[in-house]
Amino acid sequence: EVQLVQSGAEVKKPGESLKISCKGSGYNFSNYWIGWVRQTPGKGLEWMGIIHPGDSDIRYSQSFQGQVTFSADKSISTVYLQWSALKASDTAMYYCARHRDTSSVDAFEIWGQGTMVTVSS
């Protein structure tokens, strides 16, 4: 079964760092782009960018460039989303999602279950 499994919910304080993960299985992990999508009640679904696990090619949304860091470790079929200094406005559900095909331009067919990140003092 093709699936993405994300790390568990996190509660952090403003200014803390955080790295959440997304592990793929059931397919050739290195071949498919994986994206990150933020969901909040106020702004809905927001595309943060994509990473290619095979060569770590990354395309950030300008809205998130410099605010987060994507990385990948293809040896363990895992991609990461990282913050160096969290803000309350980072409170959201974060989804990883895999492209339908191997193209860099595609819809998201496989989704992780989501990681809820809460930032509060």
Added chain:
Amino acid sequence: DIVLTQSPGTLSLSPGDRATLSCRASQSVSSSYLAWYQQKPGQAPRLLIYGASTRATGIPDRFSGSGSAAALTLTISSLEPEDFAVYYCQQYGTSPLTFGGGTKVEIK
């Protein structure tokens, strides 16, 4: 950024009814790069349609997509109880990729 406007915001229908959901883009986007997703409470979105009209793997044929970025439509021919959810359109042809605000299909 390309803004996707979905209408109506909420659709109140009964099982067996036909649902017609609309999405309009603020700028031109190739219909090859338009998608629809379904999201139920507590779940991740699920891809229904890509390329404006192609059903994703395992999607029942009661779901159909048509149109272009100027007027994109998702039709559910006969609502099943499990179809009551929120539906989002997406364009993936121009960065940043964007999603519509969603249409909630609720039980009347």
